[in-house]
Structure formats: structure tokens, C-alpha cells
Amino acid sequence: DAKTTQPTSMDCAEGRAANLPCNHSTISGNEYVYWYRQIHSQGPQYIIHGLKNNETNEMASLIITEDRKSSTLILPHATLRDTAVYYCIVRLLSGGTALIFGKGTTLSVSS
Amino acid sequence: NAGVTQTPKFRVLKTGQSMTLLCAQDMNHEYMYWYRQDPGMGLRLIHYSVGEGTTAKGEVPDGYNVSRLKKQNFLLGLESAAPSQTSVYFCASSYSLAQSYEQYFGPGTRLTVT
Numbered sequence: 001d002a003k004t005t006q007p008t009s010m011d012c013a014e015g016r017a018a019n020l021p022c023n024h025s026t027i028s029g030n031e032y033v034y035w036y037r038q039i040h041s042q043g044p045q046y047i048i049h050g051l052k053n054n055e056t057n058e059m060a061s062l063i064i065t066e067d068r069k070s071s072t073l074i075l076p077h078a079t080l081r082d083t084a085v086y087y088c089i090v091r092l093l094s095g096g097t098a099l100i101f102g103k104g105t106t107l108s109v110s111s
Numbered sequence: 112n113a114g115v116t117q118t119p120k121f122r123v124l125k126t127g128q129s130m131t132l133l134c135a136q137d138m139n140h141e142y143m144y145w146y147r148q149d150p151g152m153g154l155r156l157i158h159y160s161v162g163e164g165t166t167a168k169g170e171v172p173d174g175y176n177v178s179r180l181k182k183q184n185f186l187l188g189l190e191s192a193a194p195s196q197t198s199v200y201f202c203a204s205s206y207s208l209a210q211s212y213e214q215y216f217g218p219g220t221r222l223t224v225t
Contacts, residue, residue, distance in 0.1 A: 034213075043115075043201050043216030044154065087153065099203075099214060101146075101153030 022088030134202030
């Protein structure tokens with residue numbers, strides 16, 4: 001699986017959009033970009049995933065650059081409950097493979 | 112649905128003792144995983160299973176054994192606990208369909224080995 005690079009930490013004001021970047025310059029053509037988050041002391045939670053098109057669901061939007069070497073997770077209206085560690089993971093679409101978690105980005109949302 | 116549950120939630124062991132962590136899922140998922148998470152670190156895969164009766168090693172399998180006798184259960188065993196196995200253990204499961212393979216995680220088991 002391709003390696004990812006994320007900033008260690010980010011801050012965001014409540015109600016504003018949180019934009020979390022991820023670099024994955026060695027991604028291969030059949031690898032997907034996944035985002036998970038982990039709220040303190042809880043198990044990780046799936047957010048969204050995509051291959052090359054931008055994706056949106058009820059939680060977030062995922063913007064993948066045309067060359068697929070980087071992506072951005074967007075939380076459109078961050079709340080205090082969005083404070084968590086966010087993990088960007090690149091992997092093949094295969095159920096038998098593990099998620100390789102790096103250290104992620106700690107997002108702190110403040111009022 | 113309860114999703115993914117883990118038993119116990121907390122445990123303190125002495126060095127050399129053994130124990131089994133139980134993971135159960137009620138979503139009829141084919142795949143199940145055991146991860147560990149140490150302070151300030153991401154999750155690391157210990158073992159996983161792609162179906163009932165099958166298991167495979169992950170990134171950090173030493174000191175652990177697993178069994179998947181029933182589809183809904185995945186057991187993680189520590190035969191002789193060591194202080195280095197102090198960690199938070201997360202179980203996860205996922206579908207086998209080629210859609211998203213998103214993994215659903217349990218709440219974790221906090222294990223301390225003294």
C-alpha cells in the first residue's frame with residue numbers, strides 16, 4: 001500500500017469548514033483513498049473513500065487531485081464533536097487487507 | 112444490531128498469565144481483524160481472518176494466537192503475557208463484497224500487563 005503524509009495537527013473554529021490534506025504521491029492506479037477518524041479512546045470510524053472522482057456523503061467530502069497524488073477531506077461545518085485524529089489511508093479494494101494506520105492528523109475544533 | 116462488541120473492556124494481567132479477548136459481530140461479515148494501538152501511535156494489525164476457520168498473520172503477530180471457529184466470533188489469545196503487550200486492542204470486521212470494504216471497529220479492550 002502507498003505511504004501517506006499528513007500534518008500532525010490542525011485547528012478549526014466551530015462552524016467553519018475543516019480541510020484536512022493528505023499526500024500520497026506513490027499511489028498506484030487501483031488503490032483507493034480512505035479516511036477514518038478516531039475520537040478519543042473510541043474505535044476508529046469510517047468516513048469516506050474514493051478512487052479518482054470527488055465523493056460526498058453525510059459526513060464529509062473527499063477531493064482527489066487529478067494526478068491522484070494528494071487529497072483533501074472536507075468537514076463542511078465542523079463541530080466540537082469532530083475533534084479527533086483523522087487518518088488518511090491508501091489501499092487496494094480488497095477485504096482481506098488491513099488498514100495501515102499512520103499517526104494521522106489531530107484536528108482540534110474550538111468554540 | 113450491536114455491531115462489533117469486545118469482551119472484556121479492561122483487564123490487568125501479571126507477566127506470564129494468559130487470557131483470551133473475545134470479539135463478536137452480528138453483521139454477518141466475512142472478514143475480521145485484530146489491531147493494537149500504543150500511545151501516540153496508529154493502529155497495527157496483529158492477525159486477521161478472511162472467513163470461518165481461516166486466520167492469517169498481520170504486521171505484529173508475535174506473542175498472539177487467534178481462532179475463528181464461528182463466523183461471528185474472532186478470539187485473540189495471549190499465552191504468556193509480557194509488559195510489551197500493554198496496549199489497547201481493537202477488533203474490526205468488514206463485508207466481503209467488492210464495494211467499500213469499510214471496516215467497523217469495536218470499542219476496544221484496554222490491557223495492562225504488570
